[in-house]
Amino acid sequence: MEESKGPNGPLVELSGVTKSFGDNVVLNEIDLRIGRGEAVVVAGPSGSGKSTMLRCINGLEPIDSGSIRFGGRAIEGIGREIYGIRAQIGMVFQQFNLFPHMTVIDNITLAPVRVQGTSVEEARRRGRELLERVGIPDKEDDVPADLSGGQQQRVAIARALAVDPKLMLFDEPTSALDPEMIREVLDVMRDLARDGMTMIVVTHEMGFAREVCDRLIFIDEGVIVEDAPPEEFFKATGSARAKEFVDKIIHH
Numbered sequence: 399m400e401e402s403k404g405p406n407g408p409l410v411e412l413s414g415v416t417k418s419f420g421d422n423v424v425l426n427e428i429d430l431r432i433g434r435g436e437a438v439v440v441a442g443p444s445g446s447g448k449s450t451m452l453r454c455i456n457g458l459e460p461i462d463s464g465s466i467r468f469g470g471r472a473i474e475g476i477g478r479e480i481y482g483i484r485a486q487i488g489m490v491f492q493q494f495n496l497f498p499h500m501t502v503i504d505n506i507t508l509a510p511v512r513v514q515g516t517s518v519e520e521a522r523r524r525g526r527e528l529l530e531r532v533g534i535p536d537k538e539d540d541v542p543a544d545l546s547g548g549q550q551q552r553v554a555i556a557r558a559l560a561v562d563p564k565l566m567l568f569d570e571p572t573s574a575l576d577p578e579m580i581r582e583v584l585d586v587m588r589d590l591a592r593d594g595m596t597m598i599v600v601t602h603e604m605g606f607a608r609e610v611c612d613r614l615i616f617i618d619e620g621v622i623v624e625d626a627p628p629e630e631f632f633k634a635t636g637s638a639r640a641k642e643f644v645d646k647i648i649h650h
């Protein structure tokens with residue numbers, strides 16, 4: 399029997415999650431469980447609800463019905479406690495969203511120092527370790543504008559990791575990058591997954607999905623139409639819509 403609470407239950411659990419903007423039903427009865435240490439890739443056409451789902455998991459977007467649990471706890475209607483949950487979730491966006499006027503190390507240490515009360519010395523020590531981990535140890539004093547897109551995205555990942563999140567959400571982290579920089583960002587994400595981070599990654603990088611993820615989820619019009627290990631997904635006995643979509647991105 400599967401448990402939804404306690405250390406062995408899923409880290410994230412969506413049950414019957416529905417979300418509309420006006421008449422537009424963007425998430426339609428979504429059921430999804432993500433186990434601790436799982437790396438899940440989410441793909442689907444533009445407007446299918448991928449970013450909205452991540453925002454709902456992060457508590458940034460209220461849902462209309464259903465429930466979302468994080469570590470066994472419902473996140474709806476918990477008021478200020480949502481900040482405590484959000485602090486355990488790292489988010490990486492397509493457009494890096496670094497603070498442009500701050501150095502790399504100040505971007506990384508801001509939340510640990512301001513929100514978590516870590517000392518500046520300790521936050522910087524840890525920040526340097528993270529920069530090492532994402533492969534840019536020599537960039538701590540640069541400002542974002544002096545870095546390549548791939549380097550900026552790796553800073554954004556280091557910044558998200560700086561608060562020791564239990565879950566990392568990635569929303570198309572490589573789609574704003576020049577092709578030659580995509581690999582270096584995906585390699586950092588692959589290493590994170592191999593180190594056991596729980597991750598939900600919205601991406602159309604099917605090579606990454608095939609190589610790294612435990613499950614590949616395909617969303618269309620707010621409904622999960624496929625949820626399978628990548629090898630099964632690519633064998634594609636599943637929905638015609640998913641097949642057509644995968645073909646399109648693979649032969650793109």
Ligand SMILES: Nc1ncnc2c1ncn2[C@@H]1O[C@H](COP(=O)(O)OP(=O)(O)OP(=O)(O)O)[C@@H](O)[C@H]1O
Pocket residue numbers: 419422424442443444445446447448449450451
């Ligand atoms: N704040 C909002 N207000 C109104 N409609 C919204 C809002 N955010 C998203 N939507 C609508 O919800 C639908 C799903 O949007 P969402 O951004 O989740 O899609 P997506 O799958 O991430 O698409 P893309 O691949 O283009 O990023 C779209 O029809 C979008 O227009």
Ligand SMILES: [Mg+2]
Pocket residue numbers: 448449450569
């Ligand atoms: Mg999106």
